[in-house]
Amino acid sequence: MRKVIAADIAVSLSENRFTMGLLAIYLAMGMFTAFFRIFSVLFAVTLVMNVMAYNERSGFERFMAAMPVKRSAIVTARYVEMVGLSAMLIIAQYLLSNILPGIARQSAGEIVVLLGTLLVYVSVIMPFITKLGVERSRVVYIVVLAACAAVAAVVGVEGGAPESTVGFLGIILPAAGLVGCAVSVPLSLSFYNKREF
Amino acid sequence: MDALEIKGLRKEYPGFCLDGLDLELPRGCIMGLIGENGAGKSTAIKSVLRLIRPDAGEIQVFGRPVSESTADDVGFVLDEGCFPAKMSCEKLGQIMKRFYRAWDAAGYRELLRRFGLPEGKSFSELSRGMRMKLSLAVAMSHGARLLVLDEATAGLDVVARDELLDILLDYISDGERSILISSHIVSDLEKICDYICFIHRGRRLFLDEKDVLLNKYCVVHCSRAELERIPREDVIGCRTSEYGAEALMERGRAPRGLITERAGLEDIIVYHIRGEEK
Numbered sequence: 001m002r003k004v005i006a007a008d009i010a011v012s013l014s015e016n017r018f019t020m021g022l023l024a025i026y027l028a029m030g031m032f033t034a035f036f037r038i039f040s041v042l043f044a045v046t047l048v049m050n051v052m053a054y055n056e057r058s059g060f061e062r063f064m065a066a067m068p069v070k071r072s073a074i075v076t077a078r079y080v081e082m083v084g085l086s087a088m089l090i091i092a093q094y095l096l097s098n099i100l101p102g103i104a105r106q107s108a109g110e111i112v113v114l115l116g117t118l119l120v121y122v123s124v125i126m127p128f129i130t131k132l133g134v135e136r137s138r139v140v141y142i143v144v145l146a147a148c149a150a151v152a153a154v155v156g157v158e159g160g161a162p163e164s165t166v167g168f169l170g171i172i173l174p175a176a177g178l179v180g181c182a183v184s185v186p187l188s189l190s191f192y193n194k195r196e197f
Numbered sequence: 198m199d200a201l202e203i204k205g206l207r208k209e210y211p212g213f214c215l216d217g218l219d220l221e222l223p224r225g226c227i228m229g230l231i232g233e234n235g236a237g238k239s240t241a242i243k244s245v246l247r248l249i250r251p252d253a254g255e256i257q258v259f260g261r262p263v264s265e266s267t268a269d270d271v272g273f274v275l276d277e278g279c280f281p282a283k284m285s286c287e288k289l290g291q292i293m294k295r296f297y298r299a300w301d302a303a304g305y306r307e308l309l310r311r312f313g314l315p316e317g318k319s320f321s322e323l324s325r326g327m328r329m330k331l332s333l334a335v336a337m338s339h340g341a342r343l344l345v346l347d348e349a350t351a352g353l354d355v356v357a358r359d360e361l362l363d364i365l366l367d368y369i370s371d372g373e374r375s376i377l378i379s380s381h382i383v384s385d386l387e388k389i390c391d392y393i394c395f396i397h398r399g400r401r402l403f404l405d406e407k408d409v410l411l412n413k414y415c416v417v418h419c420s421r422a423e424l425e426r427i428p429r430e431d432v433i434g435c436r437t438s439e440y441g442a443e444a445l446m447e448r449g450r451a452p453r454g455l456i457t458e459r460a461g462l463e464d465i466i467v468y469h470i471r472g473e474e475k
Contacts, residue, residue: 003295010292014283014319058320059279066246067296068268197248 004069004077008051015054019047030093031103035153037093038114042121042148044086048078049125049141053134062197075130075192079185082122090114112170113151119177121148123184131191198260200224200343200375201245206254208240215240215399218254222343222392225372227365229386229407230379231466232396238379239276241396242347245377246273258343269298272336274329276348282321286314286331290338297339305338312364326357333361337368344368346378350385358382362389383463395466402469407462414460416468417444417451427452434468445469 012020023043030037055061064074090111097106124144128137151173154165201222208215215237222228230238243249245256247263258267280289286309294300309316312330314323323331329349336344344365350358365376366389380386386393387407394404403410414433424435424442435444445468451457460468 006295007292010288011281011284014285014288015281054281058281059275060281062248063275063279064296066248066268066271066273068265068298069296070265194250196250197243 001073001077001080004064004074005081007064008048008055008077008081011054011060012047012051016047016050019050023047027089027093031096031100034106034110037097037106038110038117038151039149041086041089041093041114041118042145044089045082045118045121045125046145048081048085049129049134051081052078052129056133056135065197071193071195072189075126075188076185078129079122079126079181079188082126083118086118087115090118109167109170113173116170116173116175116177117148117151120173120180121145123177123180126184127187127191130188130195198224199257200226200259201377202255202257202260203241203245204255206241206244206256207252208237208244208249209252210240213237213399215396218396218401220394220401220404222375222377224342224375225369226391227369227376227378227389228392228394229390230377230394230396231381231383231386231462232379233381233470236396237399238381238396239347240399242345242377242379245345246271269339270341271343271345272339272341273345274332274336274347274349276351279332280320280328283319285317285319286334287316289320289331289335293335293339299340301338301340305334308334308337326353326360329353329357329361330364333364342374344374344376344378346376348379348381350380350382358385365389383461383466387462393462395469397470397473402473410465411459411462413447414445414465415448415451415457416460416464417446418442418456418458419444423452423455432472434470434472436468436471445472 023040026036026040026043030040052061055064065071094106094111097103121144125137125141128140151169154169199221201220203218203220206215206218213235218237218241220241230241232238240249244251245258245263247268256263258270261267290302290305293305294302306316312327312334314327314331314334320328320331333349350361353361362385365378368374369376378386378390390407392404393407393410395402419442421437421442424432424437424444427444427446431446431450433445435442445460445464
């Protein structure tokens with residue numbers, strides 16, 4: 001799995017600079033607006049998807065499938081990349097919002113909602129990507145991202161969302177995310193193992 | 198122990214079926230996999246490389262079933278460029294080092310130098326021939342004992358193809374490495390292959406040593422009336438025109454008195470196909 005992650009990072013650094021720049025802008029905007037603070041974390045998943053898209057278009061995904069690496073390692077690496085990168089950004093933003101002056105503080109409830117949204121997002125799109133490829137599952141990804149952005153808008157409303165809303169979402173979304181991942185990961189593994197290049 | 202052994206390989210697609218392919222590639226040899234477009238060559242090769250799952254059959258590399266663990270022993274070159282566009286040759290080597298246990302970084306740099314590939318150049322800046330050489334450099338830099346090339350010479354000019362063939366001959370000069378190369382450019386394979394496996398419409402029509410094949414058959418030139426008198430079972434394939442007829446036959450069965458000439462590999466294949474289609 002580590003070799004796949006290292007390869008994807010290398011591809012990202014060479015091919016994904018525009019998206020990385022966009023992410024940096026969204027993260028900077030997130031210092032001042034709650035919506036972008038949340039949206040930027042979800043957008044980070046796009047970085048990983050873009051790497052997968054580049055690999056598909058260039059043929060490197062096919063090349064990797066023939067190298068000494070298990071297909072399960074390729075799938076697992078992509079889950080780790082998506083969740084890991086976004087989780088790191090969530091933690092970094094939380095710490096910065098609580099340390100730096102002039103930045104709206106993030107509540108722990110917001111963090112929980114965001115992590116839950118992230119897990120739901122990844123658990124829905126990954127089976128489509130492993131089954132159909134990134135290009136053919138773009139519609140799904142856009143719809144799910146729009147839905148997650150709507151959640152971000154609710155939670156990130158200026159002045160803070162009602163505690164009851166955050167509390168409700170803070171229970172539902174993480175639970176749905178965990179259940180989603182428990183179903184999504186084996187499904188994605190099964191799809192990718194059967195995929196033909 | 199053969200370098201590659203395929204038994205009963207079967208893969209079905211809508212409108213096509215690779216039906217029960219058997220193939221043995223001895224160590225230290227080059228085998229050419231020949232067939233027209235859509236014959237099943239790439240299907241066979243993709244099965245060896247684990248890119249597709251066969252419906253039936255066994256594939257063994259150096260006596261072990263194909264898996265990610267045998268992939269260290271197999272270097273491959275696919276027909277299309279398959280590296281990220283903006284990645285440099287040097288960076289590619291760093292990535293490959295993580296995947297292959299026996300990655301030889303110094304050997305890779307030496308191959309880049311020998312093939313005239315600047316380390317800092319990105320994949321998109323390379324010509325078709327240079328991309329093929331880069332793919333070959335990667336395939337040859339991790340101690341692979343079996344090299345699999347799928348239409349590696351397609352799209353290359355005559356000089357580039359000739360260079361590639363020289364590289365391959367050099368690669369197996371130690372007597373331990375083997376090469377399976379698929380192509381529909383028969384002349385390339387005739388130059389370097391020890392064995393020829395001909396696939397037509399998903400079936401293996403023959404697999405034999407190249408020299409045996411070339412000595413086995415001849416092309417008979419005769420009139421149409423003379424062709425009619427030859428027993429049908431002796432004629433593998435034929436072509437007739439208003440000027441006369443040509444037929445592929447085994448040397449020992451060619452009638453006396455008729456003009457015969459040595460059959461090249463292309464003749465053998467074309468007439469086999471003609472015979473099959475009749």
